[in-house]
Amino acid sequence: MRDLHLPLNQTQRVRLEAALHELQTLAPAAASAAAVTVADNIPVNHEDNILKGHGTTDQDGEVVATLCGVVERVNKLVYVRTLRARYKPEVGDIIVGRVIEIAPKRWRLEINFSQDAVLMLSSMNLPDGIQRRRTAVDELNMRSIFEENDVVCAEVRGFQHDGSLHLQARSQKYGKLQRGQLLTVPAYLVKRRKLHFHHLEQYDVDLILGCNGFIWVGEHVVVREIADLKEDEQKLSAEAETFTPIETRRHICRLANAARLLSALGFTLTVELIIQTAEASVSSNVEINDMLGAEFYVQTAEGEAKRRGDLLGKKR
Structure with a gap:
């Protein structure tokens, strides 16, 4: 369970294993075929004069993986991209x-x-x-x-x-x-996208998904124009006396715990999935400090398996 070590009872353990097994069966066949472990043979066409890159070696005329990861191909170059690098x-x-x-x-x-x-x-x-x-x-x-x-x-x-x-x-x-939480997750869980700055208006919270695995969840800050900077300087003393409202702090903690939970499960972090997990905790009447507990951990895995199953059913 990666960074979370939860005391699961027998029922929760069975439910979690069933959810993870369903998630594995729903994974695309191409992605499963591209995954390799140490000493696995990588199928290649030797007539193409391929180039062996990082994470590969030549053994008895076959290309063998020396790392656990996903096989990537760029023209004639074949290499293994490690997941937890x-x-x-x-x-x-x-x-x-x-x-x-x-x-x-x-x-x-x-x-x-x-x-x-x-x-x-x-x-x-x-x-x-x-x-x-x-x-x-x-x-x-x-x-x-x-x-x-x-x-x-x-x-x-x-x-x-x-x-x-x-x-x-x-x-x-x-x-x-300022006025927020900094989370550290494995960098491979944050994919490169066109937009990494997110303003969650319903929570009045800013969410920044850093490509390096550092995630910021904090109070929303209005981006000022340069012409307004001098006016802002005059308000520094007034701003110093203000503080983050209690309700906003609760939203920050709930969203941060949602990101921690998804990271522990190994799910790719997106703003939609983080919001969905936070809303699921509210609808289930789960307190903020109980979001990292065993029961909600299992519920999140089951919910993600159901969501992916529904998406796959719609595509068919």
Whole structure:
């Protein structure tokens, strides 16, 4: 059960095994055929002069997998993509990270990658919103923008020759994240999509699904225009006195527990599935602190199996 170790009774264990078995039978045949374990033979056409990539080896004239994962084919290249691997960034990815160090003209962020990411002072908008050359005063005021342990949303800008990852935050939708929860899930459960920022209007909550497996659930923040920044500065003292309403906090905790539960079950995280799980907990009168319990865990697996079965029936 991955990250959750729940004390299931005999009935719950039987129900869970039945739901997981049904989910396995509903999986597409092509996906099942592409999955391999260590020492499995990978069917290839040797006349095509294939190229053996990562996770493969040649044994007695056959291509054999050396990793557990899914077989991928790109033209003549055949390789195995591991499922539970670390995050592999691509240019344009939306990521959520945590500041771990403030260096000269840059911040270093932990983003679940093999190396720390770098956010340059010149790669983000200044608090005044004016596009200008960064000065020594701006460098001295870096700690007033981000400090250690701050949660930041940014975009992957590119790679340097030494393999380091550079980020950028030149839009108003990027920047410091406050008043919420940061969740860590396996990166392969978050698929790359066109939209990773979600405003859940019914809950007044922002949901950011980071491609690196960091998920942010927090109070909704209205994106201000640059012209309104000076007016916002005058309201800083008033905003400091405000706090997140209790009802919004409950919504944040419920959605966060829904994401934790789906991650423990190994389901791909989408905004629709997270909302559906949260609404199912409300309709079942499950308290927020009981969402990670054994009974709702089994109910979620059964509900997902039923949903996928209904979708498959409609397609037929």
